[in-house]
Structure formats: C-alpha cells, structure tokens
Amino acid sequence: GEDVEQSLFLSVREGDSSVINCTYTDSSSTYLYWYKQEPGAGLQLLTYIFSNMDMKQDQRLTVLLNKKDKHLSLRIADTQTGDSAIYFCAPKGGGSQGNLIFGKGTKLSVKP
Amino acid sequence: DTAVSQTPKYLVTQMGNDKSIKCEQNLGHDTMYWYKQDSKKFLKIMFSYNNKELIINETVPNRFSPKSPDKAHLNLHINSLELGDSAVYFCASSSPITGSDGYTFGSGTRLTVV
Numbered sequence: 001g002e003d004v005e006q007s008l009f010l011s012v013r014e015g016d017s018s019v020i021n022c023t024y025t026d027s028s029s030t031y032l033y034w035y036k037q038e039p040g041a042g043l044q045l046l047t048y049i050f051s052n053m054d055m056k057q058d059q060r061l062t063v064l065l066n067k068k069d070k071h072l073s074l075r076i077a078d079t080q081t082g083d084s085a086i087y088f089c090a091p092k093g094g095g096s097q098g099n100l101i102f103g104k105g106t107k108l109s110v111k112p
Numbered sequence: 113d114t115a116v117s118q119t120p121k122y123l124v125t126q127m128g129n130d131k132s133i134k135c136e137q138n139l140g141h142d143t144m145y146w147y148k149q150d151s152k153k154f155l156k157i158m159f160s161y162n163n164k165e166l167i168i169n170e171t172v173p174n175r176f177s178p179k180s181p182d183k184a185h186l187n188l189h190i191n192s193l194e195l196g197d198s199a200v201y202f203c204a205s206s207s208p209i210t211g212s213d214g215y216t217f218g219s220g221t222r223l224t225v226v
Contacts, residue, residue, distance in 0.1 A: 031214070033214045033215075035214075037153070041219065041220075042202060042217045042218060042219040042220050043155075043202065043204075043215075044217075045214045045216070048214055086153055088155065090214075092214075099145070099157050099160055099167075100157070100214070100215055101157070102147075102154075102155040102156075104152070104153070104154050105153050105154075105155075107153075
C-alpha cells in the first residue's frame with residue numbers, strides 16, 4: 001500500500017524559514033495536501049498541489065513537488081510562534097476511490 | 113456554521129461497553145470518512161463511505177461499524193470497547209469530483225477506555 005514518510009521533529013527560530021519534507025510511494029497521486037494540527041485541535045487544510053505542478057506559492061507557504069523522486073516539501077517563510085504545530089503530508093491516492101494517506105506528521109517547534 | 117461536526121468531543125467509558133460517535137456534515141459532500149489518531153499522532157483511515165460503497169480498512173476490527181442514516185451523517189459504532197481503542201477519532205468528508213478541496217475534518221472525539 002501507499003507509504004508516506006516524514007521526519008518527526010523540526011525546530012527553528014522565529015523569523016527563520018522552515019522546510020518540512022515528505023516522501024511518498026504512490027506515483028499515481030493526483031493531489032498532494034498539507035494539513036496543520038495545533039495541540040488539541042483537528043486538522044486544518046493548509047495548502048495543496050496538483051501532481052502536474054512543481055511549485056505552488058501561497059503567501060508564506062511554498063510547496064515544491066518533485067514527482068520523479070516522489071518528494072514533496074513545505075516551506076514556511078518568516079516562521080512565527082503561531083506556526084508551532086504538527087504538519088501532515090497527505091497524498092491523495094490514485095483512482096476514483098483514492099483516499100488521503102497521511103504521513104506520521106512533523107512536529108514543528110518555533111523558538112522565540 | 114460548523115462544516116463537519118462530531119459529538120461527543122470527549123468520551124470516557126469502561127472496557128466492554130458499546131458506544132457511538134456521531135458525525136454530520138453540511139457541505140453536501142458525497143463521501144465521508146473515519147480516521148483514528150493514536151497517542152503518537154499517527155493517522156490511519158478506518159472507513160470511507162458514500163451512498164454507493166463502503167470501503168473498510170482491513171486492519172480495522174469488526175467491533176467497529178459505520179452507520180449512515182443519510183448522506184450527511186456517518187456515525188461510528190464500537191462494540192466491546194478495549195483499552196487499545198483509546199484514541200482520537202476524526203470524521204471527515206470530501207467531494208471526490210473536486211479533489212482540490214481535500215478533506216474537511218471534524219474537531220475530533222477523544223475516546224478514553226478505562
């Protein structure tokens with residue numbers, strides 16, 4: 001089945017850029033999503049990229065997709081303490097019944 | 113207006129009991145899901161369901177059963193609760209036609225089995 005890998009922890013200083021990486025195995029993934037989960041809260045859709053794109057920018061967020069290497073990254077510019085959360089990579093599986101398969105999540109800690 | 117709402121938010125119950133978690137979405141989505149998030153924050157899909165098809169993750173014990181009275185609701189019923197069922201359960205919905213919308217999640221139900 002589909003496998004999605006992320007590093008579990010990332011620590012940055014406020015104002016720096018954060019880069020969260022993800023690798024996946026399903027080459028037929030159509031949409032690839034990034035979700036954010038704050039402590040005690042549900043999952044919030046941050047951004048997504050379609051599989052025929054290699055980059056998408058949305059304000060402080062930049063998503064890069066290397067489809068050949070099945071590598072997805074999320075860059076957060078000017079990281080703030082409010083960005084501290086768990087970030088999940090979630091490719092959508094191929095086919096009409098493709099589900100979102102979540103990585104284990106990267107816990108981003110932002111130090112003042 | 114809450115797009116995907118789950119009740120209850122917290123549920124504490126004893127081993128062996130039967131319990132249900134309710135989920136409702138007002139987005140007009142065709143497909144609903146249940147995910148389980150364990151203590152390490154790992155998210156695993158349990159079920160996906162639309163009015164035509166139920167797809168069950170084969171690793172889910174048959175003590176868990178989804179029940180859908182209509183397109184806007186997908187409830188999760190759990191029989192004979194076990195300690196290992198303690199987790200946060202998330203309901204979600206999507207419209208497969210517009211995949212770019214992703215899934216909309218509820219705020220979760222924290223189940224504690226004692």
